[in-house]
Amino acid sequence: MNLKTRIRAAVLTPAEAQIAGYILDHGEAVMEMKLQDFAAAVHVSRSTVIRLMHALGLSGWKELKVELGQWLRLCQDPGHSVDVNLPFSPEDDSGQIAARLARLYQDTLQEMLEVLDHDQLEAALRILEKADCTYVVTAYHNLSMAANFSDKLLSIGKRIQAATSVQTQDFLCCNARSRDAVVFISYSGTYHPLAELIDKAARQGAKLILITGSDDDRFHDRIHARLRLCGRESRLGRMAQFASDMEVHFLLDILYGSLLNRLQGTGQGDRMARGGQLIKSGVSDYKGTY
Structure with a gap:
C-alpha cells in the first residue's frame, strides 16, 4: 500500500488529514526535515505528529519517510504518470489512448484492492x-x-x-x-x-x-x-x-x-x-x- 492510499484508507481527524495532505503536497521538503522541524512547519506538537503516524499504521517518523520516499519515486516513474482526471491529451492517437486507459484501469483496480476493508x-x-x-x-x-x-x-x-x-x-x-x-x-x-x-x-x-x-x-x-x-x-x-x-x-x-x-x-x-x-x-x- 503506497502512502497516499494509506492516508485515504485511514480514519483521521480533520487536523490529522490536513497534516497528511501537507506531507503529500510538500514531500521533497518533508524528506529533508527532522520530526521537530516538521512539527514546527505545520504548527503542531511532536505528539500530534506521532499520533498521525500511529493512525496511519506506521511505527514513527523514520518509517513515514521511507514510505514517503517510495511514494515520491513512484510519482516520478513515467509508467505511473497517467492523470486520473485527464488520462490522455488531444495529441494522443487511439493506440495511445488505449494504452493510457489500460494503465489507468490497472492502477485503479490495484488501489481498490489496497483500500478494500x-x-x-x-x-x-x-x-x-x-x-x-x-x-x-x-x-x-x-x-x-x-x-x-x-x-x-x-x-x-x-x-x-x-x-x-x-x-x-x-x-x-x-x-x-x-x-x-x-x-x-x-x-x-x-x-x-x-x-x-x-x-x-x-x-x-x-x-x-x-x-x-x-x-x-x-x-x-x-x-x-x-x-x-x-x-x-x-x-x-x-x-x-x-x-x-x-x-x-x-x-x-x-x-x-x-x-x-x-x-x-x-x-x-x-x-x-x-x-x-x-x-x-x-x-x-x-x-x-x-
Missing part, C-alpha cells in the same frame, strides 16, 4: 444475504451500474430494485422494513438528497450500506457497512468518469461474485435457476405495491 465487505455481504429485499439508491452515471447489479442479483434469486428517480428513492427509503437493505452509492458523497434519504431509511430500521469515496463520517452512526472507493477523481476537474466508473463497477461485481459463490456453495441451484428464468421473462418476484 474486508471486515466491512463481510458486513455488507451478510446484510445482502439476509435481506428480504435490497434497494439501490444512486444517481447520474451510477444508475447504469446499479441496474446492471440489480439484474445480476435478480438472476440468482435475490429481490432487488434500483431507484431511478428522487421520488422513487424517497418512497423506498420511507417504506423500507427492518429486514430490507438499502445500498447508497455516491462517489463524492455530495448527492444532495443523500443525508435525508439515509435518515429516512435509518428511521425505518433498514440495514444501510454506503459506497463512497468521501471521507465524511457524518453517517457512521446510521450506516451498518461502509465500502470505500479510491475517490481520486475531481468532481469538477475530470474529463470523464473513467476511474470512478471502474471503482463502482468493480466493487459491485465483488459483492455479486461473493453472493453467487456462497449460493453455489450452499447448493441453492434451484433458486439461482428460478432467478435466471425471471430475468428472461422480464419480471421479478417482487410483490411490493410501488
Whole structure:
C-alpha cells in the first residue's frame, strides 16, 4: 500500500488529514526535515505528529519517510504518470489512448484492492444475504451500474430494485422494513438528497450500506457497512468518469461474485435457476405495491 492510499484508507481527524495532505503536497521538503522541524512547519506538537503516524499504521517518523520516499519515486516513474482526471491529451492517437486507459484501469483496480476493508465487505455481504429485499439508491452515471447489479442479483434469486428517480428513492427509503437493505452509492458523497434519504431509511430500521469515496463520517452512526472507493477523481476537474466508473463497477461485481459463490456453495441451484428464468421473462418476484 503506497502512502497516499494509506492516508485515504485511514480514519483521521480533520487536523490529522490536513497534516497528511501537507506531507503529500510538500514531500521533497518533508524528506529533508527532522520530526521537530516538521512539527514546527505545520504548527503542531511532536505528539500530534506521532499520533498521525500511529493512525496511519506506521511505527514513527523514520518509517513515514521511507514510505514517503517510495511514494515520491513512484510519482516520478513515467509508467505511473497517467492523470486520473485527464488520462490522455488531444495529441494522443487511439493506440495511445488505449494504452493510457489500460494503465489507468490497472492502477485503479490495484488501489481498490489496497483500500478494500474486508471486515466491512463481510458486513455488507451478510446484510445482502439476509435481506428480504435490497434497494439501490444512486444517481447520474451510477444508475447504469446499479441496474446492471440489480439484474445480476435478480438472476440468482435475490429481490432487488434500483431507484431511478428522487421520488422513487424517497418512497423506498420511507417504506423500507427492518429486514430490507438499502445500498447508497455516491462517489463524492455530495448527492444532495443523500443525508435525508439515509435518515429516512435509518428511521425505518433498514440495514444501510454506503459506497463512497468521501471521507465524511457524518453517517457512521446510521450506516451498518461502509465500502470505500479510491475517490481520486475531481468532481469538477475530470474529463470523464473513467476511474470512478471502474471503482463502482468493480466493487459491485465483488459483492455479486461473493453472493453467487456462497449460493453455489450452499447448493441453492434451484433458486439461482428460478432467478435466471425471471430475468428472461422480464419480471421479478417482487410483490411490493410501488
